[in-house]
Amino acid sequence: MIDFVGAGPGAPDLITVRGQQKLAAADIVIYAGSLVNPELLKSTRPGCEIYNSAAMTLEEVLAVMQRGEREHKNTVRLHTGDPCLYGAIREQMDRLEQLGIAYEVVPGVSSFCGAAAAVGAEYTLPGVSQTVILTRLEGRTPVPEAERIPALAAHGASMVVFLSAGMLKKLSRQLLEGGYRADTPAAIVYRASWPDQQIVHTKVGELAAAAASHGIDKTALILVGEFLGDEYQRSKLYDPGFSHLFREASQ
Structure with missing residues (x-):
């Protein structure tokens, strides 16, 4: 299984609980070194293989994933923010599907x-x-x-x-x-x-x-x-004069 994990915007404690759990259980981590906070790698267990994808091509990243799959290892592909934005994950996922390798995406804080x-x-x-x-x-x-x-x-x-x-x-x-x-x-x-x-x-x-x-x-x-700027209208959501499914207007 390959887990694409959103690392969050930078602060190590802004990764999701699920993302943190995946990272802690990983045997291999391929992280976007140009943007992901390396402090997050302290959550990995001893012996975890760490690869910085900033110096790798797509083919090299996929080769590490394939080897990890052959060796029955948990691989985390750690992307900055949320992987769905400027993460170039589609090309990775499509190739994994062609190879018959299962994957999951764990969203992150963009x-x-x-x-x-x-x-x-x-x-x-x-x-x-x-x-x-x-x-x-x-x-x-x-x-x-x-x-x-x-x-x-x-x-x-x-x-x-x-x-x-x-x-x-x-x-x-x-x-x-x-x-x-x-x-x-x-x-x-x-x-x-x-x-x-x-x-x-x-x-x-x-x-x-x-x-x-x-x-x-x-x-x-x-x-x-x-x-x-400084100007906007008050939201109807909490307006006492506005009724909705959960509250009757009080005015």
């Missing part, structure tokens, strides 16, 4: 959740935004034309931009092109939940300058939208 917690923000605010767009700027890996930043920015929704901290001049330009104002609130969250976490509050038109002034050029999420 960094976009860790970033919101760090900032103290709610992405979905009544009267402001009810949609969250998770995306990235095109770089060496392209994005579909309909999903380029200007097209997505036209919605004016809450946006979280991954893998783009080193291209903020371009990101800012495309956000403005799509319709965000230059003074739209934004935040740069560097290594959310890690001990060296940094939060930089800024505006869409000032993203590049704000990041440069704090020495941030990688490992940061960019949050964009009016959800970072």
